[in-house]
Amino acid sequence: xxxxxxxxxxxxxxxxxxxxxxxxxxxxxxxxxxxxxxxxxxxxxxxxxxxxxxxxxxxxxxxxxxxxxxxxxxxxxxxxxxxxxxxxxxxxxxxxxxxxxxxxxxxxxxxxxxxxxxxxxxxxxxxxxxxxxxxxxxxxxxxxxxxxxxxxxxxxxxxxxxxxxxxxxxxxxxxxxxxxxxxxxxxxxxxxxxxxxxxxxxxxxxxxxxxxxxxxxxxxxxxxxxxxxxxxxxxxxxxxxxxxxxxxxxxxxxxxxxxxxxxxxxxxxxxxxxxxxxxxxxxxxxxxxxxxxxxxxxxxxxxxxxxxxxxxxxxxxxxxxxxxxx
Amino acid sequence: xxxxxxxxxxxxxxxxxxxxxxxxxxxxxxxxxxxxxxxxxxxxxxxxxxxxxxxxxxxxxxxxxxxxxxxxxxxxxxxxxxxxxxxxxxxxxxxxxxxxxxxxxxxxxxxxxxxxxxxxxxxxxxxxxxxxxxxxxxxxxxxxxxxxxxxxxxxxxxxxxxxxxxxxxxxxxxxxxxxxxxxxxxxxxxxxxxxxxxxxxxxxxxxxxxxxxxxxxxxxxxxxxxxxxxxxxxxxxxxxxxxxxxxxxxxxxxxxxxxxxxxxxxxxx
Numbered sequence: 122x123x124x125x126x127x128x129x130x131x132x133x134x135x136x137x138x139x140x141x142x143x144x145x146x147x148x149x150x151x152x153x154x155x156x157x158x159x160x161x162x163x164x165x166x167x168x169x170x171x172x173x174x175x176x177x178x179x180x181x182x183x184x185x186x187x188x189x190x191x192x193x194x195x196x197x198x199x200x201x202x203x204x205x206x207x208x209x210x211x212x213x214x215x216x217x218x219x220x221x222x223x224x225x226x227x228x229x230x231x232x233x234x235x236x237x238x239x240x241x242x243x244x245x246x247x248x249x250x251x252x253x254x255x256x257x258x259x260x261x262x263x264x265x266x267x268x269x270x271x272x273x274x275x276x277x278x279x280x281x282x283x284x285x286x287x288x289x290x291x292x293x294x295x296x297x298x299x300x301x302x303x304x305x306x307x308x309x310x311x312x313x314x315x316x317x318x319x320x321x322x323x324x325x326x327x328x329x330x331x332x333x334x335x336x337x338x339x340x341x342x343x344x345x346x347x348x349x350x351x352x353x354x355x356x357x358x359x360x361x362x363x364x365x366x367x368x369x370x371x372x373x374x375x376x377x378x379x380x381x382x383x384x385x386x387x388x389x390x391x392x393x394x395x396x397x398x399x400x401x402x403x404x405x406x407x408x409x410x411x412x413x414x415x416x417x418x419x420x421x422x423x424x425x426x427x428x429x430x431x432x433x434x435x436x437x438x439x440x441x442x443x444x445x446x447x
Numbered sequence: 448x449x450x451x452x453x454x455x456x457x458x459x460x461x462x463x464x465x466x467x468x469x470x471x472x473x474x475x476x477x478x479x480x481x482x483x484x485x486x487x488x489x490x491x492x493x494x495x496x497x498x499x500x501x502x503x504x505x506x507x508x509x510x511x512x513x514x515x516x517x518x519x520x521x522x523x524x525x526x527x528x529x530x531x532x533x534x535x536x537x538x539x540x541x542x543x544x545x546x547x548x549x550x551x552x553x554x555x556x557x558x559x560x561x562x563x564x565x566x567x568x569x570x571x572x573x574x575x576x577x578x579x580x581x582x583x584x585x586x587x588x589x590x591x592x593x594x595x596x597x598x599x600x601x602x603x604x605x606x607x608x609x610x611x612x613x614x615x616x617x618x619x620x621x622x623x624x625x626x627x628x629x630x631x632x633x634x635x636x637x638x639x640x641x642x643x644x645x646x647x648x649x650x651x652x653x654x655x656x657x658x659x660x661x662x663x664x665x666x667x668x669x670x671x672x673x674x675x676x677x678x679x680x681x682x683x684x685x686x687x688x689x690x691x692x693x694x695x696x697x698x699x700x701x702x703x704x705x706x707x708x709x710x711x712x713x714x715x716x
Contacts, residue, residue, distance in 0.1 A: 166556075169560040170559075170560055171556060171559050171560050171713060172713060172714055173714060191562045191564075192562075194560055194561060194562040195562045197560065199557070199560045201553065201556045201557060201560075203553055205552050205553030205554040205555075205556060205557055206554065207552075207554060209485075209488075218477060218481055219557070219561065221474075221477035222474040222477045222478065222558075222561050222562075222563055223474075223561055223562060224474075224562075264557065
């Protein structure tokens, strides 16, 4: 169980993580989704006790990450981004080193057991430098599992792997999710959708949406923008579409039209369809824009950005007005 | 992997390892063992050993030849004393890798999320370096054995010399380790380490300059330096508590500073 309340990390002027709150439950895979630099790694580093939060509170397995850091560290397995390993050690040697520091009993058997689990037992004695990227990733994962922790935190575990290795690792993550509290980060949307039971979308240090992938898709898709494709040059249809009742704005994006309804509970799709048919055009596609996570993600992050932009412009305006008043 | 194997796995690991349980040796010992083993697998340790014993061997031979069987006990060259002089070069080479590499490779991030304090980690690293140095010092006993076989060296002086050189080495290694924590670049760490140790080694010369205007300041600077606690005392067989204390305090102080640096690096990372 990971409980995070209003977690914030500032580096001088820069706020890397800004008031993040969420809960990751045992037996579930919780996904942390966001573009690079969104604050995923910083949040994970605070949860593992690697760095202290500036503000807020987080408990992992019932212990506070700041006040009871050592207790937290005993219960967390952590795979950092880029998987730092000692290249001159063998896979087994590395696991035994980490296990010894962690005070794992029956160390050699446990190391072999974990290597077996990540499918690396036949390369146990190879130097880590001779292993492929995918194998190193699995050594890193084995390191996180060596002490059988209740909580696993994996930072972009599939980055830099080939498609086949990615599939393998995803199924391993899902499997581990059944008997661990598993928090994992990614910037690949399809991956988050496949692997996670619970999804947290983070952008510029803030949580912009969270929930089960299916639930997120539903709540964000309804009342959202609409995508329409015709067998016709989209620019030619722009005026017709704009005249339809319930349409606030229409714009061309690629070969399709993107339509914003006047309000979230208005669905202009039937009216749009009849207008198009009345013109004698052929309708090839008409659907809510945010149907897969990819689009939800773009929607949510774009919305955030436009809100931020608006606030910035307003602030600039007021300050300009203040100046003028002086 | 099937559900069956998964199940048996969880069952027996639950028995094997309760989260939070500790067994086996302390974390620092694991770090110490790995680092020490690494010294004896890495070319640099053998390179340092080779260079040191080549220099000592040549000088020892030259001394013996020039003494021509006539030297008295206090004229016999002190090989550990020579090592202490060479330490301004050797110590940074021994310690430069220890922390710089961990932070450059990112392995520090894994270590700092293990249930281990920074101090345990740094003590483990330092003791490994000191243990390697201890082996160097022990190997240099060969010269004492040779001397004993051809003459009658003063055993008391020899004991003081070796004990002093051992403590001196510990202090100097701890100082050099600070720089390995500060910079990720091993070469930079080595140069700055060598510079710091040389300044402390030459403090006596600076003390003389200060003493001309202010004798108290001169004394203070002299006591800060490394040589006044070794060459004038231990190297001639005088073992004073204050000198032993000086070296131990330098070790503890330097390790404390190193710990703090690693901590703040992590907090800002």
